[in-house]
Amino acid sequence: xxxxTIYLILAGVFGLFMAWxxxxxxxxxxxxxxxxxxxxxxxQAIIVAAIFEFAGAFLAGGQVxxxxxxxxxxxxxxxxxxxxxxxxxxxxxxxxxxxxLIASNKGWPVSTxxxxxxxxxxxxxxxxxxxxxxxxxxxxxxxxxxxxxVLSGFVAFMLFMSVQKLVLNTDDPFANAKRFVPGYIFxxxxxxxxxxxxxxxKHIGLELTLDQSYMIAFVIGIGTALIGAFFVRRITLPDDAxxxxxxxxxxxxxxxxxxxxxxxxxxxxxxxxxxxxVGPVAAVVGIVGSGGELAQKSALPTWxxxxxxxxxxxGLAMYGxxxxxxxxxxxxxxxxxxxxxxxxxxxxxxxxxSGTGIPISTxxxxxxxxxxxxIARGISALDLTVVRNIFMSWIITLPxxxxxxxxxxxxxxxxxT
Amino acid sequence: MSGSYLTGIFGNSPVKxxxxxxxxxxACVSELIPFAEAVxxxxxxxxxxxxxxxxxxxxxxxxxxxxxxxxxxxxLFMPVPRRDLLEVLxxxxxxxxxxxxxxxxxxxxxxxxxxxxxxDYLQFVTRCVDACAQARRAINELDELFExxxxxxxxxxxxxxxxELDAIERETDDIxxxxxxxxxxxxxxxxxxxxxxxxxxxxWTGDLADRAQRVGSRLQLMLAR
Numbered sequence: 001x002x003x004x005t006i007y008l009i010l011a012g013v014f015g016l017f018m019a020w021x022x023x024x025x026x027x028x029x030x031x032x033x034x035x036x037x038x039x040x041x042x043x044q045a046i047i048v049a050a051i052f053e054f055a056g057a058f059l060a061g062g063q064v065x066x067x068x069x070x071x072x073x074x075x076x077x078x079x080x081x082x083x084x085x086x087x088x089x090x091x092x093x094x095x096x097x098x099x100x101l102i103a104s105n106k107g108w109p110v111s112t113x114x115x116x117x118x119x120x121x122x123x124x125x126x127x128x129x130x131x132x133x134x135x136x137x138x139x140x141x142x143x144x145x146x147x148x149x150v151l152s153g154f155v156a157f158m159l160f161m162s163v164q165k166l167v168l169n170t171d172d173p174f175a176n177a178k179r180f181v182p183g184y185i186f187x188x189x190x191x192x193x194x195x196x197x198x199x200x201x202k203h204i205g206l207e208l209t210l211d212q213s214y215m216i217a218f219v220i221g222i223g224t225a226l227i228g229a230f231f232v233r234r235i236t237l238p239d240d241a242x243x244x245x246x247x248x249x250x251x252x253x254x255x256x257x258x259x260x261x262x263x264x265x266x267x268x269x270x271x272x273x274x275x276x277x278v279g280p281v282a283a284v285v286g287i288v289g290s291g292g293e294l295a296q297k298s299a300l301p302t303w304x305x306x307x308x309x310x311x312x313x314x315g316l317a318m319y320g321x322x323x324x325x326x327x328x329x330x331x332x333x334x335x336x337x338x339x340x341x342x343x344x345x346x347x348x349x350x351x352x353x354s355g356t357g358i359p360i361s362t363x364x365x366x367x368x369x370x371x372x373x374x375i376a377r378g379i380s381a382l383d384l385t386v387v388r389n390i391f392m393s394w395i396i397t398l399p400x401x402x403x404x405x406x407x408x409x410x411x412x413x414x415x416x417t
Numbered sequence: 418m419s420g421s422y423l424t425g426i427f428g429n430s431p432v433k434x435x436x437x438x439x440x441x442x443x444a445c446v447s448e449l450i451p452f453a454e455a456v457x458x459x460x461x462x463x464x465x466x467x468x469x470x471x472x473x474x475x476x477x478x479x480x481x482x483x484x485x486x487x488x489x490x491x492x493l494f495m496p497v498p499r500r501d502l503l504e505v506l507x508x509x510x511x512x513x514x515x516x517x518x519x520x521x522x523x524x525x526x527x528x529x530x531x532x533x534x535x536x537d538y539l540q541f542v543t544r545c546v547d548a549c550a551q552a553r554r555a556i557n558e559l560d561e562l563f564e565x566x567x568x569x570x571x572x573x574x575x576x577x578x579x580x581e582l583d584a585i586e587r588e589t590d591d592i593x594x595x596x597x598x599x600x601x602x603x604x605x606x607x608x609x610x611x612x613x614x615x616x617x618x619x620x621w622t623g624d625l626a627d628r629a630q631r632v633g634s635r636l637q638l639m640l641a642r
Binding site for chain 1: 422424426427428429430431432489493494495496563565566567569570
């Protein structure tokens with residue numbers, strides 16, 4: 001067996017492991033919101049997540065994968081020994097996977113995205129040199145880590161304000177919920193499919209013009225709204241509902257909406273986070289595929305995305321139930337009228353980032369969205385230590401991923417050369 | 418087990434505990450009616466039993482108050498200022514304290530009310546308890562208020578409730594004036610020390626409605642932005 005085959009196998013195994021970890025842990029945050037608000041049972045959440053995570057990874061995961069694969073490192077200094085890039089990418093996967101394992105055991109919340117970006121930047125600086133890092137790109141990724149929670153917070157704020165205006169603060173919130181929820185469902189289908197279509201689905205042989213994208217997104221939006229309207233119509237207000245109990249039924253209407261935002265959230269998560277696992281794999285595959293050359297033009301093999309999507313679903317199926325249950329138990333405060341605003345805002349932000357090829361943290365984006373709902377006076381108590389913890393995670397996870405990947409890089413280099 | 422930012426971001430909602438505390442306070446205050454009836458019937462055993470109930474309920478309210486305070490650390494971000502919420506809680510607690518003081522004083526002195534004020538006093542207590550019930554009704558709207566994200570409809574509704582509370586409080590003032598003048602008419606024929614304490618009990622009972630009203634005005638301050 002030659003080295004290249006070993007590299008390929010290692011990359012496949014590490015990538016699968018990483019995707020498995022993402023499925024087991026990360027997906028929970030995307031789905032728990034819906035479970036916590038009782039819009040979905042855990043079983044339903046897992047099915048929804050499996051389908052839409054996979055769809056997101058496969059249909060819209062290409063851009064971020066490209067960034068992880070060749071956007072962070074400038075391969076020019078590597079033409080002499082492309083092996084280094086292989087070691088580096090393998091080391092990054094190992095480092096991020098190890099770090100996630102350690103952190104999970106300790107119960108620290110960590111971000112997969114930050115681990116892998118930290119790892120890649122780390123090995124590039126030490127293993128190759130400062131000039132190997134495309135600092136401009138890394139800078140814009142880092143900036144997006146601040147921008148994305150803020151943006152999704154703002155969107156969630158606006159969404160929840162609109163819910164207050166149109167539904168909650170009206171004389172007949174139940175009737176208005178039934179009237180407006182299908183509209184929100186339209187928004188979910190329209191926005192998510194539009195952003196996905198914008199970036200094209202060339203890898204599955206679908207090329208669309210701008211107008212066609214709008215048309216299709218519109219049709220998908222109408223379609224989802226119709227399905228939603230069907231379920232919304234079946235919810236009725238019992239005659240004995242009084243002022244105090246009617247909000248239970250209002251929330252039930254929003255619960256229908258939350259099923260759709262949960263799908264969107266899973267899709268968004270798959271589209272962004274799959275890259276954390278398959279980006280490095282794609283880089284290795286690219287070099288091996290071109291016989292050891294650094295072929296910048298090589299396309300992303302579809303099977304790599306499939307591998308990532310499959311890994312996520314496997315992790316979710318094996319381990320996700322418990323994590324979703326635990327996280328879901330803690331967030332019952334997020335009733336469907338709030339949860340959908342948070343989820344839709346986060347999903348839209350994440351999908352936009354996916355389309356632009358920027359790896360961001362889905363969880364941080366969701367936290368930003370929850371804070372946005374809170375600022376709109378939607379949540380009775382938010383614990384702001386979380387914001388500090390997010391800053392801490394930036395400060396700790398990036399160097400941790402970097403240091404580990406440097407260690408692994410030199411280990412691999414020593415073993416294979 | 419992975420930690421998650423999402424599990425950490427939600428603080429304990431203060432709404433239900435606030436309402437539970439007010440329920441407890443109201444339960445405590447309403448015991449004043451059987452207590453006053455026992456006073457009127459000169460039934461010392463019944464007085465003592467009712468007083469004990471009041472003291473127990475007041476203690477329980479105290480515990481709820483302490484627990485809620487512990488669950489409202491500084492780092493919480495809430496739709497209403499934390500300080501205002503704690504003010505409302507303190508006001509709620511004062512109502513229960515007052516009930517306990519009244520019962521304690523009357524039982525301690527084994528008080529027998531003079532004929533001329535006895536029935537009016539019972540009505541007086543009942544109306545003061547009504548004032549507390551009205552304050553509780555307003556506090557009961559808190560969950561709708563948070564659910565609607567502080568909608569104007571809800572705030573107006575609470576305003577109306579508080580207007581009603583003000584009306585009840587004014588009514589108790591009128592009853593208080595009436596009782597005092599009745600007592601004034603007969604005070605020369607009564608033991609002076611007893612009379613002193615009659616006046617005090619009347620004052621304190623009136624304060625009950627005042628304090629209920631203050632729960633309302635604190636609530637209003639909390640909602641004003």
